[in-house]
Amino acid sequence: MKDLIFLTYSEIKTKLNDGSLKSTDLVSAYINRIEGTDSKVKAFLELNKDRILKQAEESDGRRKSGKLLSEFDGIPIGIKDNICITGEITSCSSKILENFRSPYDATVIQRLKDKGFVFFPRLNMDEFAMGSSTENSAYQTTRNPFDTNRIPGGSSGGSAAAVAASMLPVSLGSDTGGSIRQPAALCGIWGLKPTYGRVSRYGLVAYASSLDQIGPFSNDLQGISDLLEIISGLDHKDQTTAKVNPFEANSISSIDWKGKRIGVMKAEEFNFSPDVNKRYADILNELKSKGATLVPLDFSLLKYAIPVYYLIATAECSSNLSRFDGIRYGLRKEGAGKLEDLYSESRTAGFGPEVKRRILLGTFSLSSGYYDAYYGKAQKARVLIRKQYAEFFKSVDIIFQPTSPTTAFKVGEKTKDPIQMYQADILTTSVNLSGVPAISCPAGLDSSGLPIGLQITSSHFDETKLLSYAKSVSELEICKLALPTEIT
Amino acid sequence: MDEKELKNIANLAKLNIEDSEVSSMLNDFSRIVQYVDEIKNLDTTSVGDDEIYEQIFYELRKDLAENGLKRDDLAKIAPSYENGYVVVPKVIET
Numbered sequence: 001m002k003d004l005i006f007l008t009y010s011e012i013k014t015k016l017n018d019g020s021l022k023s024t025d026l027v028s029a030y031i032n033r034i035e036g037t038d039s040k041v042k043a044f045l046e047l048n049k050d051r052i053l054k055q056a057e058e059s060d061g062r063r064k065s066g067k068l069l070s071e072f073d074g075i076p077i078g079i080k081d082n083i084c085i086t087g088e089i090t091s092c093s094s095k096i097l098e099n100f101r102s103p104y105d106a107t108v109i110q111r112l113k114d115k116g117f118v119f120f121p122r123l124n125m126d127e128f129a130m131g132s133s134t135e136n137s138a139y140q141t142t143r144n145p146f147d148t149n150r151i152p153g154g155s156s157g158g159s160a161a162a163v164a165a166s167m168l169p170v171s172l173g174s175d176t177g178g179s180i181r182q183p184a185a186l187c188g189i190w191g192l193k194p195t196y197g198r199v200s201r202y203g204l205v206a207y208a209s210s211l212d213q214i215g216p217f218s219n220d221l222q223g224i225s226d227l228l229e230i231i232s233g234l235d236h237k238d239q240t241t242a243k244v245n246p247f248e249a250n251s252i253s254s255i256d257w258k259g260k261r262i263g264v265m266k267a268e269e270f271n272f273s274p275d276v277n278k279r280y281a282d283i284l285n286e287l288k289s290k291g292a293t294l295v296p297l298d299f300s301l302l303k304y305a306i307p308v309y310y311l312i313a314t315a316e317c318s319s320n321l322s323r324f325d326g327i328r329y330g331l332r333k334e335g336a337g338k339l340e341d342l343y344s345e346s347r348t349a350g351f352g353p354e355v356k357r358r359i360l361l362g363t364f365s366l367s368s369g370y371y372d373a374y375y376g377k378a379q380k381a382r383v384l385i386r387k388q389y390a391e392f393f394k395s396v397d398i399i400f401q402p403t404s405p406t407t408a409f410k411v412g413e414k415t416k417d418p419i420q421m422y423q424a425d426i427l428t429t430s431v432n433l434s435g436v437p438a439i440s441c442p443a444g445l446d447s448s449g450l451p452i453g454l455q456i457t458s459s460h461f462d463e464t465k466l467l468s469y470a471k472s473v474s475e476l477e478i479c480k481l482a483l484p485t486e487i488t
Numbered sequence: 489m490d491e492k493e494l495k496n497i498a499n500l501a502k503l504n505i506e507d508s509e510v511s512s513m514l515n516d517f518s519r520i521v522q523y524v525d526e527i528k529n530l531d532t533t534s535v536g537d538d539e540i541y542e543q544i545f546y547e548l549r550k551d552l553a554e555n556g557l558k559r560d561d562l563a564k565i566a567p568s569y570e571n572g573y574v575v576v577p578k579v580i581e582t
Binding site: 100101103104234236239240241242243301303304307308310311318322325326327328329330331332336337338339340341342343344345347348351356357359360361363364365367373374377378379380381382383384418419422 | 494497498500501502503504513516517519520521523524525526527528530532534535539540546547548549550557558561562564565566567568574576577578579
């Protein structure tokens, strides 16, 4: 029998339900894997074995007595350290929330609990989800399971690396400018950013509220569609959740490429790393040979996406993170004489350099004299980007792009230069700005054995179409890759 | 951006900047501002102020009272808490 940890999500689900696998055996196998491997990967900030095993035992008990909560009962899932679970620490990989135990469940957690999932919390991330490499965690730098000298991407680097290193089959992350899709691409797994408004943000510690969205990572596509069905839907605790038709996992089916109009980047616009360029061109050629029509789109607005993203995201973060003031929860720097000093001393001690940089940029762009030129202008530019996507979908069925301009870079390679780091999100941020859904699909390995990702984007709330295309991509030989068994 | 302006922004954001950090922060900050300045080249005159707020299918919840977080749970996460109140340094001079 295949080692339990190397089972796909679908195999796990089948085996749990046909009685050939117990949740405790599966969970124990993952705990062993984590204990043997995570010293190299550093995906977990904490591993509460007793609590996790107890949940698995309860699930097996329900299965034995015929009181299963759902067909998902007993499936393990990793949770990024910015999604609240009652009684667990939710630190956002920041010192300012080092000891914060959440008094409530995020809506997504409540929905997963109702189905009987077993939680592995506290997956490492860039502090407050600000970064593209997971090097901005206040605690540890997560490593790429394909090459531990390299970064896993970010900000949900722990969630992606845990799945890629076969320490879990599925996990949740959050995506504000690419934080699910980029690490999924660099770690060779599936990662979905749902349409803005599809999934409740209640209990997700806010970074940039108009862009943030929770989404799943998985070692197969079924895990993505199942999790999306479970976590999505209207929630009166998040007023930005949309009243739309619910997503149904069984609505996904492979598509016939013949006659499909696929929006692609113009050859002169994809000046990415040679291996990424070549794989992208090869995939497009294959789709063409299967009868799809390639439609070059004008992505010239894209060059504004990162500046627009950084202005809007940092403005929202400077406002959202003002709640961390040392008063009601989180770190308080004792000894401050005055209230004002307590605020600034607690915040100065609690936040890391990138978080401070972004709070300062956001405060600057919202401040008197700069508002119109920066924040106001960025808001209008965002409208143009949104309209651009609406225009695209009048002429194409779907859009295919690489997810990341390069494969995983080395730890430390870009930390000195914030602008260079920001460029890692060039292909992902415009998706958040327009609110549409996008998925990163594994697209094979480059010449050094590192994963490449393919980003597929559809129109608002059309995840059924998005994931149907993804299913067809998963059937292409050129996109197949195997996750590493030994982590060195 | 000069040191005075940086410190003013930091004060608005309630962050302290050490003198030893000023020059590297100014350097990072000017580069980032220069980078985002690129949006000035984009013509946005076609966008009306009212277009900024996206049409989303918001659904209002029923106006019913529900149980929220309990006071005891909030006491557990507060850095300093006494007799039902969060304790802060003295704010008003007597």
